[in-house]
Amino acid sequence: MxxxxxxxxxxxxxxxxxxxxxxxxxxxxxxxxxxxxxxxxxxxxADFVGATRLVTQSRVSFTQSLPMRMVPEMDATPGVQHVMYQQWFGAVFRDDPQIFAFAVDPQRLHAVYPEWVMPEENWKAFTDTRTGMIAGRELSKKYGWKVGDKIPMQSNIFPQKNGSKDWTFDLVGIYDGKDEEWQRNTAGGMYINHAYFSEASLFGGGLGGIFVLKLDKPELAQSVATAVDKRYENSADETKTQTEKDFQVGFVKQLGxxxxxxxxxxxxxxxxxxxxxxxxxxxxxxxxxxxxxxxxxxxxxxxxxxxxxxxxxxxxxxxxxxxxxxxxxxxxxxxxxxxxxxxxxxxxxxxxxxxxxxxxxxxxxxxxxxxxxxxxxxxxxxxxxx
Structure with missing residues (x-):
């Protein structure tokens, strides 16, 4: 042996x-x-290698919204192709608070996230409809939503000017993902028209929440992030710019x-x-x-x-x-x-x-x-x- x-x-x-x-x-x-x-x-x-999008939030916390006046300034930043602003809405449908709802500019959303696939007429309807909203395929399937439905929703953050937290939106489109991974991400997402949100909400109208920057080239990620944060350094609205992945990790870190x-x-x-x-x-x-x-x-x-x-x-x-x-x-x-x-x-x-x-x-x-x-x-x- x-x-x-x-x-x-x-x-x-x-x-x-x-x-x-x-x-x-x-x-x-x-x-x-x-x-x-x-x-x-x-x-x-932070890892900027291969990043095609950056997320700019308040340096204090992503829960502190940034002002809308920063949008044209970020648009003019060298290396930035498009800028999208999105305000967390805090949506609750029935008893489900697990809905990721954001108030956005429809055209900017379409430009920054081409991974969301939807017929052009639905994108146009989202732009033209004051109370319009679009929802992910899986989320719509979960609740049986169809284009043309009026969706009653509550916000646990933003009341309307009349003090009510009850909102109603017109479902003008159902978006899907470009591939299997993005299709899975349609399970909890929806977007509402920021113009309507800004006009109807009691507060928050002049706020953009966080900004998503679509870059000309991935290799510019580090320099763009540095330029944006340096621009607002020592101001009342200091920023923290990072990749989408790092932002999502930071979001989970809020749990502890x-x-x-x-x-x-x-x-x-x-x-x-x-x-x-x-x-x-x-x-x-x-x-x-x-x-x-x-x-x-x-x-x-x-x-x-x-x-x-x-x-x-x-x-x-x-x-x-x-x-x-x-x-x-x-x-x-x-x-x-x-x-x-x-x-x-x-x-x-x-x-x-x-x-x-x-x-x-x-x-x-x-x-x-x-x-x-x-x-x-x-x-x-x-x-x-x-």
Missing amino acids: TKTGFVIANLFRKKTRTVLTLLSVVMAFVLFGLLQSLNMVFSAG DIGLIVRWILFAVFFTLLLVVGNTMAQSVRERIPELAVLKTLGFSDGSVLGFVLAETFALCAIGGLVGLAIATALGALVQKFAGAMLPLAIDWRVWMAGLVAIVLLSLAVGLLPALRARRLKIVDALAGR
Whole structure:
């Protein structure tokens, strides 16, 4: 029997215990892969590479709206092709607050987001209809909306000038996405005409919310972001310009310190795993004390015995860890496919490198003490059962 075969045979001598321990390691590394990827998303710095659109918000918070007077100034910024403003409306339909509704200029929306597909007559109707609104295909399908319907809506932020938070809009178009990813993003979105919103709302008429800048060339993203923010530096309306991806990550961060939460979950997972695998290895060595003594009697050195135990621990952690990371990679791709840019979860080489380091450290942490015990084992005492 080879040394590798000897290690594997010892590892699976108690098959039920080993399989259950392996499953624990696999699940721990599935969580590690997904959570580590999520942690990297929330801790990553701004990345302007390949960006075709930028989002400009108030430096204080995206909840603080920027004034409309900034629109022509941003239009004139070198490298900017189109500028769109959108004001969060806070829409509630029936009892569903999960509707992403924005007040926009229809023509600017069409220019900045060509990914939204809709017949030109519907775009024109959206521009010409004072109370017009357009809704995503999936959202319309969810509620059975059809073009021509009058949609009653409430705003949890903006009342009308008469004090009522009840609004009514005319559905003049249903937009779709240009591909499968954008089509999934039609599940919760709708747009209303900013001109009507500005005229009818009690406050907020002169506010543009945030601005979306469509660029001439992706390589200009960094310079455009710097130019915009520098223009409003030390003013009453300081700005923060970033890519769409970074803006969406910042939006989710409003829920709390996601990175800290993820790190504490990982700590709890691996502390528990340390106890489970450590107990398995300690029990395995205790059961094989006479066998380890026989190995030493046959001429195996103390270092060889220590190596056998460490190799067994490493094999257990490596098999479970690699399988877990592989499953996490598949799940991450699935999540990204359905969540799209809202949750850019990708298990890349950085997560795998962190996982390999974790496998090595876990192997040493749970295997070193049992291995040292096996190394210090005295043949006479072991065979005598002392």
